[in-house]
Amino acid sequence: MTDDETPRLAELREVDQVYQPAEDSHLLAETVADEVESGATLLDVGTGSGYVADVVSTESDATVVGVDLNPLACEQARARGVSVLRGDLVSPFRGDAFDVVCFNPPYLPEAPEGVWDDWMEQAVTGGEDGRAVIAAFLEDVERVLRPEGRIYLLISTVTGVDAVRSLAESHGFKSTVLAEESHSFERLLVLRLWSH
């Protein structure tokens, strides 16, 4: 390996550890950009590369902030111009801070041998049933929402649509399906959740 190749390899390794925009990212970004009113304050949880946050802030007049647990994701989102904090779900934020929260969560059930040992696995898998991170998110998200606030949550048929909607209901949220798209092994949906 030459000295010239070293930085390139380091860059590729970093890209591999950050979820890059895919069908789920596009569906969430376009749905939220269509829904958000000008002047809204929006939190993009698990912002990853910052793609969803970037599209929404470019296509709407919302003030957008991202959060991610992965420091490499925070660096990529920042390089894209997104204001981002490193942290666990909504924990870094004060109460009543946002009109809108959106989340494309890790939603795949983990393989039996899966042990969440790298950032990419943590980006895509949500425990045994795929709903572990969604459940933790639903525990605390209402705290950061303003009274008329709402949530846009990307989920997949692989995660169990009825199970996610029941989980949301058990945390006091009503839900409706806003957008749907079929892909080879799953159907992607965007749920809107609200509690008022």
Ligand SMILES: C[S@@+](CC[C@H](N)C(=O)[O-])C[C@H]1O[C@@H](n2cnc3c(N)ncnc32)[C@H](O)[C@@H]1O
């Ligand atoms: C499926 S990726 C979505 C990335 C990006 N929003 C997109 O749509 O392209 C899920 C993201 O959630 C982040 N994540 C996972 N668990 C998290 C947690 N507890 N708190 C904050 N971010 C988390 C991952 O690091 C990853 O960037």
